[in-house]
Amino acid sequence: MMKPIILTGDRPTGKLHIGHYVGSLKNRVLLQEQNQYDMYVFLADQQALTDHAKESEKIKDSIGQVALDYLAVGLNPEQSTIFIQSQIPELAELTMYYMNLVSLARLERNPTVKTEIAQKGFGESIPTGFLVYPISQAADITAFKANLVPVGTDQKPMIEQTREIVRSFNRTYQRDVLVEPEGIYPENDAAGRLPGLDGNAKMSKSLNNGIFLSDDADTVRKKVMSMYTDPDHIRVEDPGKIEGNMVFHYLDVFGRKEDRATIEEMKAHYQSGGLGDVKTKRYLLEILDRELSPIRERRLEYAKDMAEVFRMLEKGSQKAREKAAQTLDEVKEAMGIRYF
Ligand code: TRP
Secondary structure, three states, rough: OOOOEEEEEEEEOOOOOOHHHHHHHHHHHHHHHHHHHOEEEEEEEHHHHHOOOOHHHHHHHHHHHHHHHHHHOOOOOEEEEEEEHOOOOOHHHHHHHHHOOOHHHHHHHHHHHHHHHHHHHHOOOHHHHHHHHHHHHHHHHHOOOOEEEEEOOOHHHHHHHHHHHHHHHHHHHOOOOOHHHHHHOOOHHHOOOOOOOOOOOOOOOOOOOOOOOOOHHHHHHHHHHOOOOOOOOOOOOOOOOOOOOHHHEEEEEOOOOOHHHHHHHHHHHHHHOOHOOOOOOOOHHHHHHHHHHHHHHHHHHHOOOOHHHHHHHHHHHHHHHHHHHHHHHHHHHHHOOOOO
């Protein structure tokens, strides 16, 4: 029996933070450890270039950093194929053929693309490549005949669009060549979208409100101590608010089963007054450190030999390319464009 295929990836536009960790990385490692899947994880550098065309240096640096983040959290190149999108030219070729099956209006309706276009302030100058990236994402997914795609909820429209392309291709060319994928989304939305340290709806590099997997212990301590809590909780004896208090939000996300009782006690104490922010922050720091310090140590180890990290990516890319080439062959065969 063939194992179900999983494919997922990230745009390398900076280091990964603990929001990425709870929202997706942790889940990928769990899936890897189940040993029931053939797993591909990749760095979508071509997708990153669609809105960073002038920053290819930064993207190269981010590829190294994100690969370190992957290794540090426990993705294992012996078990999972880790590769770089741009090193698989077959993906670009598939994109070309799929473009003919998708209307411009359909792309413009994609809700995630719509939001991003508004956020990025492209105005009248939306790069064509950016508008088309959902199609290239469909190529990524279908090239590996992925059955499952674990992603954040913001990626739902991409999976939907991929499924449409698969159906359209198979219908148009009268062959069951492409596989319709399913998305796997975080069950817990609190983890799926971790807010920033400042209470902003999203943890992000540009807002400088995140804790990165590469942050050292001292930096994490300073960041936790500066977290947004309850601005009206001024004296220790004042009653405090839990809602919108980032320390309690993070405790809910990062606490384990065995921590639940303590967390609930702290919440009650905080709400009735008499529990200071410094105490709650120290407790959160303990919980975060338990999770992050092994990751941090592994990351430092791997970072000593970046050449080795890139060799690992090269090997993964070679393996991924064989699989993608096979699918491209079948696609061209189905389309009847193998002339010789
Ligand atoms: N769009 C994803 C992101 O922004 C990255 C990505 C590109 C991806 N291709 C993919 C994710 C294929 C899953 C499957 O993070």
